[in-house]
Amino acid sequence: MTSLRLGIDLDGVVADFVAGWISRYNQEFEADLTPSSVTTWDGLHTLTHFRNKDEFWRWASDHGGGSVFRHLETYDGATQALHELAMQGHQVVILTLKPDWAVHDTFAWIGDHRIPTREVHIISEKWQVPCDIYLDDSPDQLARYLEHRPDRLICRFVRPWNDPIEGVLDVQSWADFVELTTTRSRAH
Ligand SMILES: [Mg+2]
Structure with a gap:
């Protein structure tokens, strides 16, 4: 070998990543997104109330001292x-x-x-x-x-x-x- x-x-x-940000998002904004709603590579923010990519990533970058990437399963x-x-x-x-x-x-x-x-x-x-x-x-x-x-x-x-x-x-x-x-x- x-x-x-x-x-x-x-x-x-x-x-x-998808399950991670969605569960965080649902908790924080009392939303009801499911991981199966993500079917495209770009445009994650279109599933949320964020107006654009930058707003989405700004939110993802700070969750009580850590970013969304710190908490993924x-x-x-x-x-x-x-x-x-x-x-x-x-x-x-x-x-x-x-x-x-x-x-x-x-x-x-x-x-x-x-x-x-x-x-x-x-x-x-x-x-x-x-x-x-x-x-x-x-x-x-x-x-x-x-x-x-x-x-x-x-x-x-x-x-x-x-x-x-x-x-x-x-x-x-x-x-x-x-x-x-x-x-x-x-x-x-
Ligand atoms: Mg990848």
Whole structure:
């Protein structure tokens, strides 16, 4: 088995950003949004009373001393899968895009959740970090991987807010991702 570098996104892949901000929003504004109402990549604020993106992110950046990113839950099976992959000898490389105000919360969150990684990049040009397999839910990041790293295995974590892309492999679950990584590392 070959040890592979796995470039793993956080929000929408490991961390449930949608459920996190929605539960916070409902509590604070006595609203009744459900995570299933999020079906597009852009325009989150259109589901809320905020007038624009900036208002939404200003609210998200401050919840009693922490940002929304400090309080997210993990998706079912996500941390277990990462531990399993790390135990198999693969390198979990965290590739996450965050505003400046979320950087420290991101490191704290990674620590709280005992994410098995020794390498974290908070970066917008994720493709600049060489990995064997990339896993992301962002249509934009997937397109950039495809443009700049066409020889790597690029995986879309299938979510209601993304669509299939030619040349990108669909991953439906963490179990799927563990299986394809294991198969890939045996083939190397
Ligand atoms: Mg993401």
